[in-house]
Amino acid sequence: MILSDADILRRLEAGDLVVEPLDDPDIQIQPASIDLRLGREFLEFQHANIPCIHPNSEQEVADYVEETVVAADDEYILHPGDFVLGTTHERVEIPDDLIAHVEGRSSLGRLAIVVHATAGLCDPGYQGQITLELSNLGTAPVALSPGMRISQLTFTELKTPADRPYGEGRGSKYQDQKGPQASKIQGDREFGGDQ
Numbered sequence: 001m002i003l004s005d006a007d008i009l010r011r012l013e014a015g016d017l018v019v020e021p022l023d024d025p026d027i028q029i030q031p032a033s034i035d036l037r038l039g040r041e042f043l044e045f046q047h048a049n050i051p052c053i054h055p056n057s058e059q060e061v062a063d064y065v066e067e068t069v070v071a072a073d074d075e076y077i078l079h080p081g082d083f084v085l086g087t088t089h090e091r092v093e094i095p096d097d098l099i100a101h102v103e104g105r106s107s108l109g110r111l112a113i114v115v116h117a118t119a120g121l122c123d124p125g126y127q128g129q130i131t132l133e134l135s136n137l138g139t140a141p142v143a144l145s146p147g148m149r150i151s152q153l154t155f156t157e158l159k160t161p162a163d164r165p166y167g168e169g170r171g172s173k174y175q176d177q178k179g180p181q182a183s184k185i186q187g188d189r190e191f192g193g194d195q
């Protein structure tokens with residue numbers, strides 16, 4: 001079951017679903033989703049730094065990205081073909097019996113801006129800001145401004161709460177992330193990590 005605006009409000013009031021700061025609930029709570037705003041930090045990919053990324057190399061991933069912070073009243077120009085990591089302004093807490101889907105907004109989609117390349121799922125138990133995989137699929141640069149509504153979250157109720165929710169209990173690598181976070185795939189067991 002997908003939560004409606006009334007269901008979302010009920011869960012926010014109950015306090016187990018958290019979206020904060022929710023500056024403007026009247027505008028941000030949509031019929032069956034919550035609009036989230038764009039944060040000020042961006043991770044850009046430095047193509048010249050390394051020839052290729054080996055997923056098991058924390059160093060290569062770290063060398064590959066560089067953070068840019070734009071002022072609250074400034075803008076970030078996303079050029080055609082660019083791929084950068086952004087962040088939601090809001091921090092979320094997803095209860096154990098919900099999953100949240102990170103979706104784009106139609107108005108931005110019509111300008112060719114997408115907010116995730118592939119992994120648009122926030123697990124039951126996830127807490128933190130949401131890293132956005134931002135791309136401009138169009139032919140004209142688009143100016144993005146911190147605070148603008150950039151994405152929407154929808155919520156689906158699970159049949160039963162997750163037995164092992166995302167979080168410290170299972171060593172989840174993005175729990176409590178602040179700002180855009182680069183890939184931590186080197187934490188995967190396949191690449192020598194313990195997850």
Ligand SMILES: O=c1ccn([C@H]2C[C@H](O)[C@@H](COP(=O)(O)OP(=O)(O)OP(=O)(O)O)O2)c(=O)[nH]1
Pocket residue numbers: 102116119120121122123126129130131132133166172173174195
């Ligand atoms: O667009 C998104 C989607 C998800 N997340 C957060 C919430 C989610 O719970 C967490 C992990 O996502 P996923 O399970 O898809 O990533 P993974 O690579 O499998 O990581 P893990 O091994 O920690 O599950 O990342 C984001 O920040 N941005």
